[in-house]
Amino acid sequence: MVILSDILLFLTTALVVSITCLCILLFYRVRDAYIGSFLTVLVPLSLQMCLSLLVTYLTRTLPVGNLDANAFQVFALGATIFSVLLTTTLLLMMSKYLIQILPATDKQRILGNRILTFLILFFFLISLWVIIAESKGDWQKALSDTIAYHFFAGSMFLVIHAVLSGIFVKKATTWEEERLLKGIIYTFLPLFFLFPLDLLFFRNLPFKLVYLSFSTLSVYLYYFISRRYFLTWEQTDHVDAEGGKEYGLSLREEEVLRLLAAGCSNQEIAKQLYISPNTVKTHIKNIYAKMGVNNRLQLFSRLKK
Known part of the structure; x- marks a missing residue:
């Protein structure tokens, strides 16, 4: 199971990073607003998954003495805080991205933005408090717990996004809105089932099944970009x-x-x-x-x- 977990973590990370790099190149070329919105989600997601991969590699390969050294403890503290910040940023940017594409009124957008921002910032503060309290100064343990539990637990916030997308998808006025809202539904609604499976089978492993949802999101965004750029934009010359x-x-x-x-x-x-x-x-x-x-x-x- 450990080997399978490592392979899946590497493959999902490689997929997300590759699609993120593609979006960066396309944004540099066309400066499209949609791609820019995607990058606000994909960049922190890529960094978070790369950090998980790096921490898994270091804890498997470094000698025990190096793991207990002060230098690694400092690294663990910094990586823990960075990981919590990345997860919070990802959730916050995903919320802003969703509100941006919802076919809602301005008042609904403002209210939704305030509610989701408050919930995510509250999650950030609670996360820091719990991690610091539980670790009791053992930053290696704090990093291990953060990588193992924090990201996939925070991902459950995205079920709210899937529900909101389901409510508003029928009100979409353009194919872009409809496709993107459906993508969020298909990507994050399965978290209802993946989360308990993670607790049962992947609880102590670096790879989590919720990573498959983010991989699916990345592939869906790639499909959207392909259709919008290669099929739609290229036709505008004629x-x-x-x-x-x-x-x-x-x-x-x-x-x-x-x-x-x-x-x-x-x-x-x-x-x-x-x-x-x-x-x-x-x-x-x-x-x-x-x-x-x-x-x-x-x-x-x-x-x-």
């Missing part, structure tokens, strides 16, 4: 936005259509037209209805030169 005039679009809808054809995201359109993202979503929904399409791929196909 799109004639003027072709939308025959469908009775308003002047504002024509402006939105031109920016869509240029490959702009909803957030970018909102900034350029000085309107809210929700207003952009409404215009896009109206454009889809007037042109008889359901997503951007169909829209670009209809506007092909």
